[in-house]
Amino acid sequence: MNTNRRKFLKVAGLSAFALSSGLAGLGTASDACAQLAPGSYGHGDKTAHAKRWAMVIDTRQFKSAEDYKPLIRACHEAHNVPDIPDNKNIKWMWLDSFEHVFPDDMNEHMSQRIKNAVYPLLCNHCTNPPCVRVCPTQATYKMADGIVAMDYHRCIGCRFCMAGCPYGARSFNFYDPRLYLPKPTNPRFPTRMIGVVEKCTFCAERLAQGLMPACVEAAKGKILFGDLEDPESSVRKALAENYSIRRKPNLGTQPGVYYLI
Amino acid sequence: MYNKKAVMIGIVILVVLLSSPFWVGLFGTDYKETGVVKPNQEACVENAAFMRAQHMRLLNEWRDQALRNENRTYVAENGKKWEISLQNTCMKCHTNYDGFCQKCHLSNSVSPYCWTCHIIPTEGK
Numbered sequence A: 001m002n003t004n005r006r007k008f009l010k011v012a013g014l015s016a017f018a019l020s021s022g023l024a025g026l027g028t029a030s031d032a033c034a035q036l037a038p039g040s041y042g043h044g045d046k047t048a049h050a051k052r053w054a055m056v057i058d059t060r061q062f063k064s065a066e067d068y069k070p071l072i073r074a075c076h077e078a079h080n081v082p083d084i085p086d087n088k089n090i091k092w093m094w095l096d097s098f099e100h101v102f103p104d105d106m107n108e109h110m111s112q113r114i115k116n117a118v119y120p121l122l123c124n125h126c127t128n129p130p131c132v133r134v135c136p137t138q139a140t141y142k143m144a145d146g147i148v149a150m151d152y153h154r155c156i157g158c159r160f161c162m163a164g165c166p167y168g169a170r171s172f173n174f175y176d177p178r179l180y181l182p183k184p185t186n187p188r189f190p191t192r193m194i195g196v197v198e199k200c201t202f203c204a205e206r207l208a209q210g211l212m213p214a215c216v217e218a219a220k221g222k223i224l225f226g227d228l229e230d231p232e233s234s235v236r237k238a239l240a241e242n243y244s245i246r247r248k249p250n251l252g253t254q255p256g257v258y259y260l261i
Numbered sequence B: 001m002y003n004k005k006a007v008m009i010g011i012v013i014l015v016v017l018l019s020s021p022f023w024v025g026l027f028g029t030d031y032k033e034t035g036v037v038k039p040n041q042e043a044c045v046e047n048a049a050f051m052r053a054q055h056m057r058l059l060n061e062w063r064d065q066a067l068r069n070e071n072r073t074y075v076a077e078n079g080k081k082w083e084i085s086l087q088n089t090c091m092k093c094h095t096n097y098d099g100f101c102q103k104c105h106l107s108n109s110v111s112p113y114c115w116t117c118h119i120i121p122t123e124g125k
Helices: A002-020 A026-033 A065-078 A112-116 A130-134 A160-164 A214-219 A234-241 B004-027 B048-069 B086-093 B098-107
Strands: A040-042 A053-058 A094-097 A118-121 A140-142 A148-150 A223-227 A257-260 B073-075 B081-083
Touching: A053 A234, A065 A094, A065 A118, A065 A214, A130 A140, A130 A160, A214 A223, A223 A234, A234 A257, B048 B086, B081 B086
Parallel strands: A053 A257
Antiparallel strands: A040 B073, A053 A223, A094 A118, A140 A148, B073 B081
8 A cells, every 4th residue: 555655746746847948838838839820020121220219300491380380280190099089089299288298397477489389299209118017918018119009909998198198198988980081091001990009100000011100201301210229329419419308217118209499 | 198199199299399400410411511612822822721620820920929029921831921910911812801811711610800900802893
């Protein structure tokens, strides 16, 4: 009887070791990661590359809100963003006053030009994006090139990201956006659906084709876009030569959108 | 047994009703074709058998590769390059939504909600 017990304990011990060491799970784990398609994936030939995309907006060259209108139109038309006439509107790029945009830089007796101007706002594509941290489904994530992107397929509409974003850069689709888009303005780009959050994407789909973002193109040189890690890039040169500010820097999110004031 | 006749008839009707799916399967119309209207192009991204069985899984993989890894080009097994995009690649050939997608999805009782966001091509309408 004793020898039988000894044998049993040996087998049981070995089985427990095999199971807990992960050998047993190895097959299924590699199956789950395996690629389905027989082909291979790669970057496009024309794709614009950067280590960290960033934007510099030269607000000195914009005289009024009217000057920003073509930029917003270009952005919203490129991405089928509806215009909803109430407080549930969708905004990828929008305007606001100095005291709302830069509350930390609000001083008494400041220059009337700076204080009374309007400023363009968009997703800041932060280095430490709070929206990514709070997303429970990883529907929003940071890509290797610094762009904070969204996968609308995975968004469950919990709106944690809207609470997390200190810049109000995210909009929730309270309505079916197609009700306010009788005809999609860009048939090459999808719309969104009711119940998902959306925001500016730094035009990742245009960068993949080697194009600059829609607002940068429409700004005709007043907005610069480039690689923040490359000392020779246009954005780095503009930041080296001018005084720039970012929104709410004390929060430590490290925005990727810079304003020349 | 009371009402022997009625009970027996009832049992026969019950058995026929319960086994009716088998009779329909044996003698009913043979289900082979969905009536899908194929596009004119010779070949899809991968071979037809793979596409028929795996297109949704392939689309999911394309989505993850394109959106998360910026891999927006797919090189098929035969070496042909494709831009990863449902609207701008798949729907370029599969322009007939009602004749292609919908025919098969309806006869297989699946209702994917791709088109709440992606735009159905309107060519030829």
